[in-house]
Amino acid sequence: MIPEPDVVSVRVTTEIDVAEARQEARKLALRHGFGTVRAHGLATAVSELAMNLVLHSARGGLIRLTVQDAPEAAVIELVSEDDGPGIPDLGLAMEDGYSTRGGLGCGLPGTRRLVDAFAITSCVGAGTRIVCLVRRP
């Protein structure tokens, strides 16, 4: 029998939700045998994406973490979804040092470096969806 995947969802509209999302992410990773550094990297990635939901999407968005766990390997899928304004130029948004809100401009490119796989789709006026994968070992 295939075990049910472990899923955690956090609706993010305020900074308090950001803290909850990253704490849930860390707990989830540790629960599935990820190391503390790896768990911390995932929590940071969640924090970046969740903060983007607060800063850029009027109605916030959803952070969803799904774990597929087997004894020899596990993978956590992190999905961030919103129905915000969308990103007109994805290439630019993924560039180091580009920010529309006076930030460091390394949220998205930094997040990409923290995870094993990163995909982003965005539609102006419809929203943004980001999918990341973090693997164990």
Next chain:
Amino acid sequence: MRVPILRLGRVLLTSLPADLTDQQVMDLQIDALALIQSGKADGLVIDITAADVVDSYMARILSETAKMVKIMGGVAVLAGMQPAVALTLVEMGRDMIDMETAFDLEGGVAKVVRLVASRGGRHDEVPTT
């Protein structure tokens, strides 16, 4: 709730909570700068032992606060960084943290005192000959 700032001699101490809000950041910056301006302190140690994650947003806040303190003529030192935080910050790339750092609160206080002394203290305390 405002983030409390303690004063130890001429050094201000503050510890950031895990769930810091925009408003708390602004209040903290204003409070710290006011204390430095009033002449009661020369510098600020920001302890991040409680901060579970330092993302680019938090990194910006820290570096910005340090810059403000510096412009005022003071010194700001970051203390209590967890190893996992340091590893992650380097992995994310760029110079995320642009400020002085110390291992812990004690080291942070010592660093503020040393940096202020190396600059000859506050201008208004320089004896006139």
